[in-house]
Amino acid sequence: MTIIEARGLGRVFKTRRGVVEAVASVDLTVGRGEIVGFLGPNGAGKTTTLRMLTTLLRPSTGTATVVGCDLIGDPVGVRRAIGYVPQAVGSAGGGSDPNSSVREELVLQGRLYRKPAAEASRRADLLVEQLDLAGLERRLTKTLSGGQRRRLDIALGLAHSPQVIFLDEPSTGLDPQSRSNLWDHIRRLREDLGTTVFLSTHYLDEADALCDRVLVIDNGKVVAEGRPEELKRRVSGDIITLEVNGDPGIAHAALTGRPGIREMTRDCCSVRLAVQHGERALPELLRFLDNAGIALKSVHLASPTLDDVFLQLTGRALRDGSPVTQAQTPPARMLELEEIAG
Amino acid sequence: MNFANDTRLILGRQIRLALRNPAWTVISLLQPIMFLVFFGPLFASVFKRGLIGGAGNAYGYFVPGLLIQLGLFGSASVGFSIIADFRYGIVDRLRVTMVSRLAILFGRIVRDVFVLLIQSVVLIGAGFAFGLRAPVSGILIGLGFIALVAVSLSAVSYGIGLLTKSEAVLASGLNLLIMPVVLLSGIMLPLTVGPHWLADLGSLSPFRYIIDAMREAYLGRYASPVMAEGIAVAVAMALACSCAAMVIFRRENSR
Numbered sequence: 001m002t003i004i005e006a007r008g009l010g011r012v013f014k015t016r017r018g019v020v021e022a023v024a025s026v027d028l029t030v031g032r033g034e035i036v037g038f039l040g041p042n043g044a045g046k047t048t049t050l051r052m053l054t055t056l057l058r059p060s061t062g063t064a065t066v067v068g069c070d071l072i073g074d075p076v077g078v079r080r081a082i083g084y085v086p087q088a089v090g091s092a093g094g095g096s097d098p099n100s101s102v103r104e105e106l107v108l109q110g111r112l113y114r115k116p117a118a119e120a121s122r123r124a125d126l127l128v129e130q131l132d133l134a135g136l137e138r139r140l141t142k143t144l145s146g147g148q149r150r151r152l153d154i155a156l157g158l159a160h161s162p163q164v165i166f167l168d169e170p171s172t173g174l175d176p177q178s179r180s181n182l183w184d185h186i187r188r189l190r191e192d193l194g195t196t197v198f199l200s201t202h203y204l205d206e207a208d209a210l211c212d213r214v215l216v217i218d219n220g221k222v223v224a225e226g227r228p229e230e231l232k233r234r235v236s237g238d239i240i241t242l243e244v245n246g247d248p249g250i251a252h253a254a255l256t257g258r259p260g261i262r263e264m265t266r267d268c269c270s271v272r273l274a275v276q277h278g279e280r281a282l283p284e285l286l287r288f289l290d291n292a293g294i295a296l297k298s299v300h301l302a303s304p305t306l307d308d309v310f311l312q313l314t315g316r317a318l319r320d321g322s323p324v325t326q327a328q329t330p331p332a333r334m335l336e337l338e339e340i341a342g
Numbered sequence: 343m344n345f346a347n348d349t350r351l352i353l354g355r356q357i358r359l360a361l362r363n364p365a366w367t368v369i370s371l372l373q374p375i376m377f378l379v380f381f382g383p384l385f386a387s388v389f390k391r392g393l394i395g396g397a398g399n400a401y402g403y404f405v406p407g408l409l410i411q412l413g414l415f416g417s418a419s420v421g422f423s424i425i426a427d428f429r430y431g432i433v434d435r436l437r438v439t440m441v442s443r444l445a446i447l448f449g450r451i452v453r454d455v456f457v458l459l460i461q462s463v464v465l466i467g468a469g470f471a472f473g474l475r476a477p478v479s480g481i482l483i484g485l486g487f488i489a490l491v492a493v494s495l496s497a498v499s500y501g502i503g504l505l506t507k508s509e510a511v512l513a514s515g516l517n518l519l520i521m522p523v524v525l526l527s528g529i530m531l532p533l534t535v536g537p538h539w540l541a542d543l544g545s546l547s548p549f550r551y552i553i554d555a556m557r558e559a560y561l562g563r564y565a566s567p568v569m570a571e572g573i574a575v576a577v578a579m580a581l582a583c584s585c586a587a588m589v590i591f592r593r594e595n596s597r
Contacts, residue, residue, distance in 0.1 A: 086431030
């Protein structure tokens with residue numbers, strides 16, 4: 001059953017330097033109970049899309065419904081059903097006030113959803129329990145650790161037991177332990193409460209670890225969509241790196257034109273191949289090279305990461321979002337390499 | 343009744359935060375207190391020689407100006423707090439709840455009115471120690487003006503803050519706004535003692551009318567054209583500023 005549906009959702013901003021298209025046209029469908037990740041570099045349009053879907057920003061084009069309520073026609077209906085956890089900015093929290101206490105924030109949030117005081121108070125106790133915040137109720141939020149504060153931010157988003165929760169970069173800035181702890185909490189939202197989770201991230205491992213489905217967004221457009229494994233398989237295949245004894249050009253020439261090799265690059269001392277099923281292709285490949293009299297120093301087989309997926313889809317590395325430099329050039333097309341080899 | 347309830351919730355939170363960190367409330371009182379202590383006696387002796395041309399008690403003339411100054415430096419800087427809240431994600435967090443949009447802004451403005459009124463009472467008390475004499479009803483009318491000034495200035499400050507989301511722009515914007523207002527509203531000296539062009543320029547400042555009306559109130563003259571003018575200007579300014587802030591606040595919203 002569909003819980004979020006967007007068609008052609010777009011947003012332009014007018015700045016002094018002209019019109020900036022932050023989100024070009026996003027189509028997406030999220031089913032009830034799914035954990036869906038929005039993956040893209042900084043500035044790709046993730047936050048803008050989230051802000052539109054949560055009624056914080058009016059879309060310039062397109063339509064969307066959340067829990068069946070239209071974003072423009074019934075924003076209050078949308079707000080009633082969703083929780084939103086803003087991006088955390090530096091040391092500042094994603095929505096909590098540094099000079100309020102944990103409990104004050106939780107109770108206020110419940111009351112802002114028009115719950116009676118007693119009910120808001122009960123709900124706050126429950127959330128403290130669920131998100132491991134017990135013992136911190138009286139602490140001012142500025143004294144919490146990064147992981148604790150992020151759990152509080154999520155608890156605030158859950159104050160009214162929403163059907164959908166939007167998390168904007170939930171684990172940015174956390175240490176590895178706090179991250180995996182946070183991930184456990186996010187998984188539990190669905191397992192225990194059946195909450196639909198829509199999160200944005202620029203961490204591939206986060207998308208990989210949490211999401212049933214990933215939408216890759218770049219320059220305001222969804223450029224790919226699928227389960228993490230699907231995306232990895234579809235785009236890159238496995239990578240075999242052969243370190244050659246001698247001139248890799250010979251190995252490169254010998255392998256050119258062999259079936260099953262999708263892409264091939266070489267550098268000073270090794271040849272890098274992209275193949276469909278690496279573990280099956282490898283034995284035959286080794287036999288072939290041995291017969292051709294090409295000696296190898298080492299062989300390395302790697303499954304692609306979402307990093308590779310992103311690089312392949314956009315021609316850019318995800319980490320910095322900058323155009324690819326010489327050092328990280330994506331695998332060139334085989335045709336070009338043939339020309340060089342010839 | 344949702345609006346009233348929502349406003350009460352936001353107001354309660356803002357008051358709690360103000361009480362938790364009272365430093366700013368105290369610091370912004372220091373400047374007018376210093377004016378009262380170090381400048382008030384000079385003003386009083388000049389006033390006594392009749393050079394200024396005001397009627398009645400010197401401090402009855404001086405304190406209304408200080409009260410407006412207190413508002414200009416205190417209430418007008420509340421915009422910094424909304425920029426901080428914006429950065430912390432608090433504004434988004436509130437806006438995504440079902441709470442009335444208007445209440446998010448209005449709750450804050452009501453807090454600012456309370457803060458300025460409390461500061462004003464302290465300043466007026468200090469004024470009495472120095473020799474201010476005015477009827478109680480006049481003082482209360484003066485506080486009414488102060489409340490309207492607080493509404494106007496904090497609405498403007500929140501508006502600029504939300505529009506620019508930059509402390510630097512807000513700071514220079516306020517400087518640009520406050521200095522001419524301070525100089526052209528007759529806060530320290532009546533503009534009538536100066537040349538005509540300056541007095542004419544001063545009549546463009548809404549605060550001039552408000553200060554004149556407050557001085558009338560302190561003299562116990564409640565039914566005068568000056569008073570009517572002052573009330574009209576103060577109410578109109580408060581309404582216009584609140585509406586502008588509301589438009590800015592709702593502008594980005596989906597609705």
